[in-house]
Amino acid sequence: MRKPTAKSLILDLLLANDGRPLSARQAIAACAIFDISVNNTRVALVRLSAEGLIESAGRALYQLTxxxxxxxxxxxxxxxxxxxxxxxxxxxxxxxxxxxxRAEAKQQRARNRSLHMLGFQALNPHLFIRADNIEDSPDAVRARLYRLGLEEDAPVFRARDFDKDTEKRIHALWNPGQLETLYTQHELKIRTWLERHDLLEVEVAARESFLLGSQAIKHVVYDPFLPEQWVNIDARERFIRIVHELDGVGKTIWMKLWSELDT
Known part of the structure; x- marks a missing residue:
């Protein structure tokens, strides 16, 4: 699993901190677990602040903007x-x-991120599509897409009654078998780790829970959540349940690490 950068680690810890600020001391201790130097950690805090992603929440305390x-x-x-x-x-x-x-590369990245996070795929260079099985209405999906970066003059609408060939093309945009394999493999990997995590030193457990959790949560965030007619939703639900369990265990481990840091 790929080691995080100081910037990504600090942002992820703040995201997982349920609104509580992160101290410079905690940031330094967390980065040290991943062999990131104190200097690099301090530089990352300065850069995140300059980029408008974190702000002061008190003396040597930081929170998301x-x-x-x-x-x-x-x-x-x-x-x-x-x-x-x-x-x-x-x-x-x-x-x-x-x-x-090309001059709109930043907007292209924002658009791609919003579409990817909500499971859309390109039917052609101008149309992006997914099954209408998420949120409670197209209005809710539209609002999320715009909030995440899709340009607000891009129409978002419901459609049906495609011809058979187009239906086949739509279904081929996703690979349900690959998703099911991912669910099974990651469930096994997480379950195996959960069975042995209490034998690990707290720093090792913190590092491994972060790496494993970040990877698993990313898969949930970007999962297209295909309909049950397309994919084995039992396998998906088992995977998500075990990710929730890992998330809870990981938070407990990191809280233990913070408490030891204060003693």
């Missing part, structure tokens, strides 16, 4: 994502978006 919360709060909804999936009635959600120029 309002701008950082726009994306961070949506990522944090992974815990309730499965609860916002509903039965699929055969309709699709479609986004129409014009091609962007």
């Amino acid at each position: 309002d701008d950082a919360h726009l994306l961070a709060d949506d990522v944090a909804t992974w815990r309730t994502k499965a609860q916002r999936v509903r039965p699929w009635a055969g309709d699709y959600l479609v986004v129409q978006a014009d091609k962007l120029t």
Whole structure:
């Protein structure tokens, strides 16, 4: 698993901290677990502040800024994502978006992120599509897409009654078998770690829980949550349950690490 950078680690810890600030001392201790130097940690704090992602919450304390919360709060909804999936009635959600120029690369990244996070795939260069089985209405999906970076003049609408060939093309945009393999492999990996984590030193357990948890949560965040007609949702639900369990264990481990730091 890839080692985090100082910046990504600090942001992830703040996101997982349930609104509580992170101290410079905690940031330094956390980065040390990943062999990141004190100097690099301090530089990362300065850069995150300059980029408007963190701000002072007191003496040597940091919290996410309002701008950082726009994306961070949506990522944090992974815990309730499965609860916002509903039965699929055969309709699709479609986004129409014009091609962007090279000069609009920043907007292209924001668009790609928003579409990817909500499970859309490109049917053609101007149309992006997914099954209409998430959130409670197209309005809710539209609002999330705009909030995450899709340009607000891009139409988002419901569609159905595609011809058979187009239906086949739509279904081929995702690989359910690959998703099911991912669910099974990660469930086994997490379950195996949970069975042995209490034998580890707290720093080792903190590092491993962070790496394993970050990878698993990313998969949940970007999972397209395909309808049950397309994918084995039992395997998906088992995977999500074990990720929730890992998340709880990981938080307990990191709280233990912080308490030892204060003694």
